[in-house]
Amino acid sequence: MRAQWRNEAAFAVVNGPAPVFGRRRKSWRDIDLIVDLADEPMSLRWWRGVATLSLLCAALALIAPNPFEPLPAGLGDRIEATEAEQFREMAIAPLGSGSGTGGRMASSALVEPLAQAPERPSIDLFARLGAGDNIAALLRRSGASFADAGTAAKLISEALPAGVAPGTSIALTLGRRSPSGVRPIERIAFRAGLDLNVALTAGTDGLQLSTGRIAVDNTPLRIRGRVGDGLYWALRASGVSPQAAGDYLRALATQIDVGSQVGPNDQFDLVIANRRASTGESQEGPLLYAGIDRAGAQPVRLMKWAIGGRTDWIDTNGAGRQVATMAWPVSAPITSGFGIRFHPILHFARMHKGIDFGAHYGAPIVAAADGQVSRAGWAGGYGEQVRLAHAGGMGSSYSHMSRIVVAPGSFVRQGQLLGYVGTSGLSTGAHLHYEVYRNGVAVNPLSVRFASQALLAGEELGRFKARLAQLMAIGNPAAPKDDKPNHGA
Known part of the structure; x- marks a missing residue:
């Protein structure tokens, strides 16, 4: 015990008296300069806050500019009404909803307004015929007179009894404005089909219609390839459209289970009706032939043929559709x-x-x-x-x-x-x-199994074989060519 007292006394001599338990010695950092003047008014702490505020105000007065006045603030340059209209007409959303066009450019530092702007001698317009629309209404909306629109619509209906298909693009040229404020039709041009151009031109006797035929190659398109990882995606990668690919799979499904009876090394073969214009445009038709050569299994070869008033898929020997069993009526176990x-x-x-x-x-x-x-x-x-x-x-x-x-x-x-x-x-x-x-x-x-029966015989079977030979000759340079192929089975 005495040794402990000696140690504590020596510690006190060297380090000073020990601190009191639970209290800390204050320093200058404990002085609170930020004081709420609404708290403890007239106290020592309150006066300390007043002194701090006074010092801050004095420092602000020393560094403030002379003379002391508010900084200028405003909205900047305001655009005029004409500029606002120009911005409206050039915006994306109004153009998308069909806003008016042809507004004059507003004056600026680089653009000076003209007292009188020259008028265009002609205006070239582009329009597309919508579903349920007609030529006369389209021309009137584009600025043509009622008389010219009616005359043009009559000439077109006489030349094209079936009418103009929706989605047809029409190029329209309107001439110089008349004293009444209406522009006459100078020219109308559009593609009435893959093989026909139609044009209406204004002359001394009024509008005159002319047509121009376009050379079209009606040779069907044959596509062959390897199944690989998937039959559908192999067809799409070969350029087959989704519609033709779906028709091809449905045709094969009448003979085999496409999901389990087609291997990666099988070779698909299909022929699609196709029309190609000399100008480069093409128009795909229906699927004509669907075949697949399966490794180690019987090949499937079907051709579309009209018999008994309806079109059906017929196997290449003319026996008819081979249905091994009735199809499942519902996808379920x-x-x-x-x-x-x-x-x-x-x-x-x-x-x-x-x-x-x-x-x-x-x-x-x-x-x-x-x-x-x-x-x-x-x-x-x-x-x-x-x-x-x-x-x-x-x-x-x-x-x-x-x-x-x-x-x-x-x-x-x-x-x-x-x-x-x-x-x-x-x-x-x-x-x-x-x-x-x-x-x-x-x-x-x-x-239950269905026994196939011969659907074609005699002359009908002969025509079927001849048509099949034409399709199989496509893309085969060794096969004989027919100068006048029959494309309409």
Whole structure:
């Protein structure tokens, strides 16, 4: 204990007395110069704040300019009304909404206003015919007189009975303004089609119409290539339009499963109707031929052909469409098969005459094959039902639908929309009950196959083969050429 006292005494001698617990010695940094004069008036702290404020005001007076006056402030140069109008007419948004044009430029340091501006002897305009519009109205909106617009519209309708297609671009030249303030039509020119130019020119006898034919090559376009990573994207990379690519895939789908039966080394081949003008423009037509050479599998070769009043895809031997099985009526898994089963509502075993697809409510239902609608409406426990009659005594039905979009007696194609999945009738939830009949007797839909039959024979088959030879000669220098090809199958 005595040793501890000696140590504390020595520490006090060297470092001074120890600080009091809980208190700190004040310094000049603790002086508060910023004081709220509304707090503790007339106190020592308040007077210290007054002194600080007085010193700041004195320092400001010493550094202030002489004479002491407010700094000039204003809005700058104001634009005149004419300049504001010019800015309005040159802005992007008003131009996009069709603002007036032709306003005079406002005067500035580089532009002086003229007492009288010379008027243009003629004005060149450009217009596009919209949907539901007509030539006379377009010309009147462009500044032509009612008389000239009516005359021009009459001449054009006589030369083009089918009319001018919407979207056609029209070049219009208006002449010198008459004393009445109306400019006459000097010239109208537009492209009426890929192979026709139309022009109207003012002469001594009024407007005169003239046409000029453009040479057009009607040779179809053939595109071939390797499937690679994906058939659709390979087609698009080869220059095939989305419409033609979709038609090509739908044509192949009538024969094979495009998703699983096409490999990366397969070679696609298609022919598209095409018209190319001598001026460089081209116009794509419908798909004429769809083929694919599959590695290690039978090739698929189809050509579009009109037979029996409708156009269909015919295989190259003229036998008709080869449909291995009926197409799935809905994109969904099978939840219940064909045969004896325990009914979930009636609670006893009975024959399940079809198969059930576990599709969600509102899913589209399509026809499994071509046929005629024999029934469309309520069918008791089947709920809303559509029945189709197919060739060869075959039939199919689609039950428990939520909505039907076809009418009895109408003809439908494979893949055409019939209605939507629902839960009408005796049903525990949304699904499609699908049945197939042979001569009125229900059969297992998974076992049904259609036997192809020859659709072409005799002279019709000969014309089919000749047309196929023409298409296969395209892009093949070794094939014989026909001087007058038939492009209209």
